[in-house]
Amino acid sequence: MAMLILGLIVWVAAHLFKRLASGMRAGMQARMGKRSKALFAAVILASLVLIIVGYRGADLVTVYTPGSGMTHLNNTLMLFALVIYSAGMSKGVLWTRVRHPQLVGTSLWAVAHLAVNGDLASVLLFGTMLAWAVATIFIVNAQDGPWQRPVAGKLKRDLVMVGGVLVAYGLIAGLHVWAGLSPFGG
Numbered sequence: 001m002a003m004l005i006l007g008l009i010v011w012v013a014a015h016l017f018k019r020l021a022s023g024m025r026a027g028m029q030a031r032m033g034k035r036s037k038a039l040f041a042a043v044i045l046a047s048l049v050l051i052i053v054g055y056r057g058a059d060l061v062t063v064y065t066p067g068s069g070m071t072h073l074n075n076t077l078m079l080f081a082l083v084i085y086s087a088g089m090s091k092g093v094l095w096t097r098v099r100h101p102q103l104v105g106t107s108l109w110a111v112a113h114l115a116v117n118g119d120l121a122s123v124l125l126f127g128t129m130l131a132w133a134v135a136t137i138f139i140v141n142a143q144d145g146p147w148q149r150p151v152a153g154k155l156k157r158d159l160v161m162v163g164g165v166l167v168a169y170g171l172i173a174g175l176h177v178w179a180g181l182s183p184f185g186g
Helices: 002-020 022-032 035-057 070-090 101-116 120-144 155-178
Strands: none
Touching: 002 022, 002 035, 002 120, 022 035, 035 120, 070 101, 070 155, 101 120
């Protein structure tokens, strides 16, 4: 559990550093150049390794029991999470409807997983990711002010993105099955 918690702390700190310590971040970039981005990428990658290893090795401690039908809710929310998350990269029409598509997508991902996982490690992992994403939305909104809605791209970009999301959804489901977790219940 300690490895999971450490990974989550490093993840949140690395992601919030730019927003909460912008002067220090700018100084690092001035001194290190592009190597500062590589350093942060390495720190984030290390946090992911800690999170995954810590989560997989955590003892099962039940906090709550998910209700029946939550698997269907999870799968539906996951599809929406992937579409919204990807909208910011597709730059079609949908990205003009959501100010922070990756953070909103991450929030939906976390809620979806909290709906079906009631153990302590899951509550820590998905609860922390939800809190981080929501807090980041508030911090960015406070620092950047009102949203300037971007110009919509072509609908074709969204359609291609949805096709890619469906492929990714299948791959993610397959990865869960390979890891011994059934994303479809049973």
